[in-house]
Amino acid sequence: MPPKKIAFIFLFLNVILLNSTFAQKNTEVDKIVAKYPKSFASTEKLADKIEGDFSSDYDRARAIYSWIAFNIKYDFNAFLNPPRTQGFSYSSEAEKQRKIKQINDNLIQKTFTSKKAVCEGFTALYQHLASLMGIKCEIIRGDSKISVRDIGRKTTSSNHAWNMVLIDKKWRLVDVTWGQGYYDSSKGRMVNDFSPIYFDTDPDYFFAKHFPDSGTFLGDGLSKDDFLNGPLIYNKTIENDYRIKTPDSGIIEAKRGDKITFEIKNVSKSNQVFYLNKRNQPVKIQNAKEKRGGLEFQILYDTNVGEYITIFVDTNSIVSFKIISK
Template sequence: MPQKKIALIFLLLNIFAINFTFAQKINEVDKIVAKYPKNFDSTEKLADRIEKDFDSDAERARAIYSWIAFNIRYDYNAYLNPPRVQGFSYSTEAEKQRKIKQLNDNLIQKAFNSKKAVCEGFTALYQNLAEQVGLKCEIVKGDSKTRLADIGRKNTSSNHAWNMVLINKKWRLIDVTWGQGYYDSNKGRMVNDFNPIYFDTDPDYFFAKHFPDSGSFLGSRLSKDDFLNGPLIYNKTIENDYKIKTPSSGIMEVKNGDKITVEIKNVSKSNQVFYLNKKNQPVKVQNPKEKRGALEFQILIDSNVGNYITIFVDTDSIVSFKIV
């Protein structure tokens, strides 16, 4: 075997081993933090415990994510009935900054003590704890994409917030608000469901569901059109690395008799792949083909197709498209 090929194989195996070891360590972090008390006397006490138990920046960043996700619940009532914005007067820039800091400190303490918050409280608490354990952390405000109606929206809005934390000289994307659970529209309430996928999320997946107010990430411009008009992806898409290779657009301009070609990475014929028609009946995809580590299939557009097509893999929703 040529020397270069041997070196490449060795490098790939080494990268795999490092990633596997890191994943194991992260899982151990979650197990340790799950045994922490729900209540600490102060954020300082919690930060001290995390610094004592964990050595690396990555473990400490994950421990903060896990503790918040395990213990702080999304305040859906506050989301529906937001408090009035607090105004204040000031005479100097120093006084302005002091009052902004006081408001932020109040937000952090309210989330920490009441165990309830909306995204602003989650992100402020995460930043506060991260900085206490020596991590550089920022809060990013922007738009989120979570519903079928979000496909093809005309404009973005500032309705969400998340964090970026510096680990091993690389900025990592974190959304601890989404890590703690989700809103179940059928039950009409929040469901506590710890989800690790929004810690150090792949930017390709993250920005399919988030768009910062700045329109950029680490100095690079992001495409607003791709965000607004791209397909809607789901948690299992990220968890299983189901990259949607085609179509790239979430809006399908079609007529009866047309066929949409779909290609999804890391899906095979052994998976059960189907979509729901407008009567919410499952329709299994026909004649799927395995192609370069992906599954390719076609969906016939007929009178049974509704305004949206959501594709499922083994009972999990993976991607949705808008039919025009």
């Protein structure tokens, strides 16, 4: 992971906006894995346990995700104080590859035994366990979008890592780092809160928050401009399949007195929809109308609206936009 200047990977997601109950979030695979020991004698023993309990590659890949998310914690101290890059010398390509493998093996073992890591450790352990079960898995490095300040950024940076796993001839997107929890800025500590939504995530949602360094791993039609200028979506958006139809850009140009139109799929009048003004006071949406399986409404861009506007549904943040005054 690059030095401190990189964006906090997922660390400013609001504590209130991510919580839901264990029973609501977990599949049968997760419930079985939750009863596993927190420690195994080796990664091979853990892989054997998963292979014995689950017969399909999909369930095994999910079990790896669940066990890591339940048991490996994000090392926030290491994130703030990253170790120096480990260099080495070599006299041949074979020796170079051996030393790279040794460094990676050490990272995997450290993550597995210490039960803490940053994203490199999470992804390396996930890939290792998948390989023990004969499941093809890649580590992808790239940019992540986690703050309103990321809306409209000019460039991407390599500040995060995730996995892609091949199951039933289809590459599945996996971010187990984000599946294990989040940083609670009000308490100054990490909070363990298992989230299943970053296993086999819908690419439309995943690539709204991730952009790979290599074009080899781009989704269909994904562009750097779309990523940088798109709106910021949140965990609950993915969990409840709230599709942001309008505006289609995360940057809204408006002048005072304009009414900005929003349309969000899978929301209805039975939901409480509001936004926060620049004094962080909730403003309830009054003019919403149901349209095409969603809700359409307008917000008046007046002096009470700040630089960013975040839409909430039933107390959960759903989407944020940046507003530029004309």
